[in-house]
Amino acid sequence: MVRLLPSVGLRMAARATRTTSRPTGKDFRIICDCQRHALRERTLWRRSLRVVAHLRRGGFALLVGVPLVLGVSELPSISSIAESRVAARPQAAVNDFRIFTTARIRKGFLDPQPEPAVMTLEVTKEEFFRTHVPYGSIIYREAQRNQLAPELVAAVIEAESDFRPRLISEKNAQGLMQIVPSTGELLGVHNLFDPEQNIVAGTKYLRYLIDRFGNLRTALAAYNAGEGNIEKFGGMPPFPETVNYVQRVNSHTRWYRLQVRESFLAASRMNMTYAR
Numbered sequence: 001m002v003r004l005l006p007s008v009g010l011r012m013a014a015r016a017t018r019t020t021s022r023p024t025g026k027d028f029r030i031i032c033d034c035q036r037h038a039l040r041e042r043t044l045w046r047r048s049l050r051v052v053a054h055l056r057r058g059g060f061a062l063l064v065g066v067p068l069v070l071g072v073s074e075l076p077s078i079s080s081i082a083e084s085r086v087a088a089r090p091q092a093a094v095n096d097f098r099i100f101t102t103a104r105i106r107k108g109f110l111d112p113q114p115e116p117a118v119m120t121l122e123v124t125k126e127e128f129f130r131t132h133v134p135y136g137s138i139i140y141r142e143a144q145r146n147q148l149a150p151e152l153v154a155a156v157i158e159a160e161s162d163f164r165p166r167l168i169s170e171k172n173a174q175g176l177m178q179i180v181p182s183t184g185e186l187l188g189v190h191n192l193f194d195p196e197q198n199i200v201a202g203t204k205y206l207r208y209l210i211d212r213f214g215n216l217r218t219a220l221a222a223y224n225a226g227e228g229n230i231e232k233f234g235g236m237p238p239f240p241e242t243v244n245y246v247q248r249v250n251s252h253t254r255w256y257r258l259q260v261r262e263s264f265l266a267a268s269r270m271n272m273t274y275a276r
Contacts (some may be wrong), residue, residue, distance in 0.1 A: 119271055124264040125150065132259070134163045135176070138199050146207040151260065152216075153203055155252030156223070159245060165195045177202025220246045 129136030133154055143150040160178040161167040173180050175198035184192050189201040209219035213230065221237065222230045224245040229237040236242070 119264075119267055121260070121264050124267055125260045128260050128263050129154070133256075135195050135199065138196050142199050142203040146203045148203060148207060148210075149253070151253045151256035152249070153199070153206070154256055155249045156202065156206065156220075157199075158252050159248045165198065166193055174198070177205075179205065217246060220249050 126140055129140040129150055133139060135157075136150075136154070139153050139157070140150045142148075143153045157163060157176050160173075161176050163176065165176050167176075167178070168174050169178055171180065174184075174192040176195055177198055179187075179189070179192050179198060179201050181192065183205060184190065184197075184201050187201040187204050189197045192198050192201065206219065206223060209222045209227070210216060212227075213219050213222060218230060218235055221235075221242050225237050225239055225242045229239075229242075236246075
């Protein structure tokens with residue numbers, strides 16, 4: 001800023017109208033753009049203070065005045081702050097992807113994936129029971145736990161109740177595997193209408209009968225006719241219902257095994273086709 005003498009000020013003011021802008025009416029003239037910015041800033045500052053003085057009622061003055069005052073002050077912009085922080089960070093930190101920092105995300109995206117399961121008959125069997133047999137996941141799990149074939153357990157359930165979990169027989173046998181309440185209590189199960197508890201009790205009981213009588217045919221006859229009749233007749237009782245029951249269970253077991261084998265062959269052919 002250049003301050004002028006009174007005699008020179010008139011001549012310079014007239015010249016300023018031709019070269020810069022309109023006369024300022026003051027004893028100085030603007031020779032730099034930074035002076036215009038400073039004048040504009042001071043003007044806005046004074047106007048904001050006047051607005052605050054007029055609006056000073058309760059907290060409203062603070063609510064309106066503070067943004068006005070801060071709006072004209074020389075505060076660094078958000079973009080400049082962000083740029084300065086990014087510039088201050090090391091290059092490796094800037095390129096760091098924080099989305100992959102959690103253990104779950106790291107395991108799902110960054111850790112090496114396990115090898116796919118080899119297609120075997122047992123893998124196919126588990127998949128078949130899980131997807132094609134009612135309560136198949138429970139049947140497969142409990143059969144494995146009691147060292148039974150899941151095809152046999154599914155065949156017993158189909159022969160006993162046709163997969164109806166609320167079925168009650170004339171002798172008060174209940175649920176999928178038709179367990180009487182007294183037998184269920186001995187096996188630690190109290191809600192025989194729950195499919196999982198019923199299958200748990202039925203597989204335990206079937207495993208017990210096989211171990212006691214030594215062969216599957218006699219065990220199935222005992223499951224249908226009772227252990228007392230097996231002891232009474234020294235083996236398979238001459239009851240048409242029991243004979244028919246054992247035949248139906250064996251037939252259903254063969255059918256399930258055939259379905260598993262066909263599923264395995266189909267999966268094997270598909271894998272060979274993709275491998276070519």
